Amino acid sequence: xxxxxxxxxxxxxxxxxxxxMFDLIELFFFAYRDFVGDADRLLEDIGFGRAxxxxxxxxxxxxxxxxxxxxxxxxxxxxxxxxxxKELLDTGYVEARPGVTDRRQRLLFPTAKGRRLAMxxxxxxxxxxxxxxxxxxxxxxxxAIDFLLAMIDPAQRDxxxxxxxxxxxxxxx
Amino acid sequence: xxxxxxxxxxxxxxxxxxxxMFDLIELFFFAYRDFVGDADRLLEDIGFGRAxxxxxxxxxxxxxxxxxxxxxxxxxxxxxxxxxxKELLDTGYVEARPGVTDRRQRLLFPTAKGRRLAMxxxxxxxxxxxxxxxxxxxxxxxxAIDFLLAMIDPAQRDxxxxxxxxxxxxxxx
DNA sequence: GAAATATGTCAATATGGCTGACGTAAAAGG
DNA sequence: CCTTTTACGTCAGCCATATTGACATATTTC
Numbered sequence: 001x002x003x004x005x006x007x008x009x010x011x012x013x014x015x016x017x018x019x020x021m022f023d024l025i026e027l028f029f030f031a032y033r034d035f036v037g038d039a040d041r042l043l044e045d046i047g048f049g050r051a052x053x054x055x056x057x058x059x060x061x062x063x064x065x066x067x068x069x070x071x072x073x074x075x076x077x078x079x080x081x082x083x084x085x086k087e088l089l090d091t092g093y094v095e096a097r098p099g100v101t102d103r104r105q106r107l108l109f110p111t112a113k114g115r116r117l118a119m120x121x122x123x124x125x126x127x128x129x130x131x132x133x134x135x136x137x138x139x140x141x142x143x144a145i146d147f148l149l150a151m152i153d154p155a156q157r158d159x160x161x162x163x164x165x166x167x168x169x170x171x172x173x
Numbered sequence: 174x175x176x177x178x179x180x181x182x183x184x185x186x187x188x189x190x191x192x193x194m195f196d197l198i199e200l201f202f203f204a205y206r207d208f209v210g211d212a213d214r215l216l217e218d219i220g221f222g223r224a225x226x227x228x229x230x231x232x233x234x235x236x237x238x239x240x241x242x243x244x245x246x247x248x249x250x251x252x253x254x255x256x257x258x259k260e261l262l263d264t265g266y267v268e269a270r271p272g273v274t275d276r277r278q279r280l281l282f283p284t285a286k287g288r289r290l291a292m293x294x295x296x297x298x299x300x301x302x303x304x305x306x307x308x309x310x311x312x313x314x315x316x317a318i319d320f321l322l323a324m325i326d327p328a329q330r331d332x333x334x335x336x337x338x339x340x341x342x343x344x345x346x
Numbered sequence: 347g348a349a350a351t352a353t354g355t356c357a358a359t360a361t362g363g364c365t366g367a368c369g370t371a372a373a374a375g376g
Numbered sequence: 377c378c379t380t381t382t383a384c385g386t387c388a389g390c391c392a393t394a395t396t397g398a399c400a401t402a403t404t405t406c
Contacts, residue, residue: 020295022234024302024314026337027321029227032205033248034326051362054202061195067384075206078384080363104372104383122193129197132323140320141197143309147317148200150305153207164199222392240353251353253394277352277403 038124046117051084052093053121059094060110060118062163066099067106073163093117211297219290224257225266226294232267233283233291235336239272240279246336266290 039053058073059065067085071078085108088094093114099105110118133140152160212226231246232238240258244251258281261267266287272278283291306313325333 017296018299018303020292020299021302022295023318023337024321025230025295025298026234027318027325027333028205028208030329030333031321031324032201034329035201035324049361057198061199068382076362077364079365079386082385084362099383102373102383106384119193122195122198123190125198126191126193128324129194130191132320135323136316136319140316143313143316144320145196145200146309147305147313147320148197148204150308151204151208151301152200156203156207160200160203164196224393241351249393250395252355252396255354257393272352275352275404277401279353 035125035128038128039121042121042124048087049084051080052088055081055084055088056093056110056114056118057121059088059108060115063109064107067108070108088114208298208301211301212294215294215297221260222257224253225261228254228257228261229266229283229287229291230294232261232281233288236282237280240281243281261287 036050040050043049043053054074055070058070062069067078067081071081074081085094089096092111095109095111096106097109099107133144149157149161209223213223216222216226227247228243231243235242240251240254244254247254258267262269265284268282268284269279270282272280306317322330322334
């Protein structure tokens, strides 16, 4: 076992199947678990789940989002989205306005209440990142971003980066 | 909005609530999604889900695991575990042997078939880490490990680190 | 012998997803 | 103008993963 683990200490170039990286696999699992746990606890008081969180988050981040765009980001079906979205609309966290140029569209906006909840959730999760980064060397944020980005399917990276940093889509509002 | 975002560019020290780190929040979400997606696709051919994966993974990593320990690691109830574990036992990926010193216990072991599947899954996920690390500066693995570890609840870190690196528990087999 | 422990099981419920089929209004293209 | 496509909603049924609560059984411990 020691032999296998230390076969070359880092060699994806050599074809001789390297040992699985149990450490990264398990740490990623536990880190994500705790990361989403923060939000889960805050949400359950209002009777919402992770699905509501994700919808509210992206609607807050991209006000004026179309249903189809949201479905694409979340990677779920419209039927799955529907129940959750309806609850967010009914409880006044999100509101839908018909598109101006295309009246078939329903553009989604966070209400003031929705923005507040979305910010509370983002702040909570940011606090975990801040605490984590404060335990690491001073410039640990950029490497972390690079690592997470590199973990994403190359084919999806453009979509993700433009969602995260680009295209504020003011033009659509 | 620009004002808020650039309030000091990085200041958890100053009490003036820093802007949420949307980039890390969203990248973590998408990275984890793609990470588990790899295994999901492999599992669905055999009719298993993520729950089966997690059970098999930890049983493979710690052969001789007790039910109670597994429940503690996974953080689920015994009722939730039961269906999944039963399927893994029935299909011959895991086997249970009564404890030698305490016959109430059911110690869980992967079968040869189970070890093979667990390894296929770990290899698949490791390949994603390898690809990601190969796109980054040469020593990006340790910072990644440190970052993920720092993201975990401090109170749970000992448990996690001993699970990941320590206590191979040979003594219990 | 009583109590605590390790585990199993039955039943009901919630949540978040899925597929398939069908409907409707608006836009786009001939 | 009329047909087709698009954007969306909805009904119905199904699956996977989790929950709580109650109760059962074997074994160990005190």
